Amino acid sequence: MxxxxxxxxxxxxxxxxxxxxxxxxxxxxxxxxxxxxxxxxxxxxxxxxxxxxxxxxxxxxxxxxxxxxxxxxxGFVDSHTHFVFDGDRAGEFNRRLRGENYLSIMQSGGGIAATVRATRKNSYYHLRARAESFLKQMSLMGVTTVEGKSGYGLDRDTELRQLKVMQSLQNEEQRRVDIVPTFLGAHAIPEEYAGRADAYIDFLIDDMLPYIAGHRLAEFCDVFCEEGVFSVEQSRRLLTAARKHGLGLKLHADEIVSLGGAELAAELHATSADHLLHVSDAGIRQMRDAGVVATLLPLTAFILKEPYARGRQMIDAGLAVALATDLNPGSAFSGSIPLTFALACLYMGMTVEEAITALTLNGAAALNRADKLGxxxxxxxxxxxxxxxxxxxxxxxxxxxxxxxxxxxxxxxxxxx
Ligand SMILES: [Zn+2]
Incomplete structure (x- = not known):
């Protein structure tokens, strides 16, 4: 070559x-x-x-x-995706189109639990082939580096399988897309730990983090810090342990309610805080002062019909904003870079120049690679x-x-x- x-x-x-x-x-x-x-x-x-x-x-x-x-x-840097998973939630999407709400879909076994069941069931090779097909599509839209998260196993074997799929795709010599793996074991509370979120965090800290860091299976640790999922205190505990193992920190923050995820990202000097649909003004200021990249995901807001993140305001306040697709089987089954550009400019008040920076240099910064990429x-x-x-x-x-x-x-x- x-x-x-x-x-x-x-x-x-x-x-x-x-x-x-x-x-x-x-x-x-x-x-x-x-x-x-x-x-x-x-x-x-x-x-x-x-x-x-x-x-x-x-x-x-x-x-x-x-x-x-x-x-x-x-090359474009898509710094937030969940591209390694199995199963399909087209039926669920159709139910939402007919007006059913997410809660009732979840109660009937849908939502993230459906993807977890499918991902646990399928083999490494099946998972890898599916992930590889997403990488091809990303490349056609100009993505040269992508971040990918685990988080559809929520058990030891499947989380590791997701991370090993990414490791193996990254080792392909002719690869078109570099992969930055993130451990998102704290994506949801698995059925086995229902009502015992603290015990699940203990499991991630004691059993998963040492192995993942020791085998260099992930560069970042991420957590879904959200009401009804992981609290600010649980997120702090996990991320503090991850840092001790040398992992970079990311958060799914303030997506559904203003819980204080942005403030926690600032306190821990996380590399990025992502989503931020409901971030507080104080959270924006603290992230700016701590140098945390704000990663905004307009496709998710579009598909869930939620109000968009306040991109214009964040930039005017002096933040570094990155854009990413959030490709995942539930809230945003799209890795469309062209649509991400359009939505950021049409609905978040960003200029095309800012959107280019957000999908290149700032995307690289959200992956600690601004010195090498972007x-x-x-x-x-x-x-x-x-x-x-x-x-x-x-x-x-x-x-x-x-x-x-x-x-x-x-x-x-x-x-x-
Ligand atoms: Zn996500």
Whole structure:
């Protein structure tokens, strides 16, 4: 596999920097016309004016790719998904369309419990094949790095199986998408622990975290901090233990009610707090002061018909906002990057420039990778998307449609549609 590549005649559109962009800075993009980008052994080694790439000698060891003046952006980073699961909840979705509420669906055995049953039942290979098919679709929409969570096992074997599926897909040499695994054992309280959430947290801390950290099966630990699921105190206990094992911290925070998840994320200096549909003003300020990335998931609000997170206000308050799809079998069975762009701009008041930063550099920051990914700068990984246009504003104008034609991963070209 040749990872030496020269892209020429590119209309480069990128945020700049090696850390999250906050507040107003999110809207500042660097734009270079007819630029050359050089990738050597998968890493960007030059960005700038043409250096006569047609000449021979040194450049003979590089593939040459003519971008023909079209937009070249950093690869998209989808920093919050649940793409490893089994089962299907189309029937449940249809019941919701007919007006049935989530509570009655849950009482009849639906909801997350249905996915847990299906995921526990199926084999590693089945789970892996399904996950792999999602990765292909993500890649066609320009995703070059994705975060994936466990959380549909809620028992030792199945949680580990989900994490091992991700580890194995990440070890594929020709992979188009890098995977960042997150342990979300605290996604729900399993039936076996009904009414004993504290005992389940003890199990995760004593039995799961040491094994997962010892075998490097996850980089992050996440928790569903929500009324009726895990309290702020239980979340604090789990995340504090996870940190001692060297894991980064994430929270599903303030999604359904304003419980104080954002405040806890700030207290623990978590890498990100996600969802935040009902975050308090104090939570926003504390997250900003603690440098926590706010990861917003507009597809979930859209599909659940909930009010959107206050993206505009968060950016105006100086927060670093990332966007992600939340691909999962229940609340958001969609990994659509094009629709995420459109919803963020149409309903959360973000500009297209801010949305680009949120899906590239700030997405990378939400995975502790802003030093390696998320912008087109010397020293970063050679991950790019090429659009079918020289106008990056098409990303939101072409609503829900894909304008990515080519994806480049570590300097290797993967044709898209
Ligand atoms: Zn989630």
């Amino acid at each position: 040749i990872e030496n590549l020269i892209i020429f005649n590119a209309h480069v559109v990128t945020p700049a920097g090696f850390s999250a962009r906050c507040g107003k800075e999110m809207g500042r993009l660097s734009i270079l016309d007819f630029a050359t980008v050089e990738v050597t052994r998968g890493i960007i080694t030059y960005v700038g004016a043409s250096r006569g790439e047609e000449r021979d000698g040194y450049y003979n060891r590089y593939w040459h790719f003519n971008a023909r003046g079209r937009c070249l952006l950093p 912008s087109i700068e010397v020293g970063k990984q050679g991950d790019f998307v090429l659009l079918n246009t020289d106008d990056y504003r098409q990303l939101t104008y072409y609503v829900g449609m894909n304008c990515v034609t080519t994806v480049i991963k570590r300097g290797v070209i993967h044709p898209g549609l």
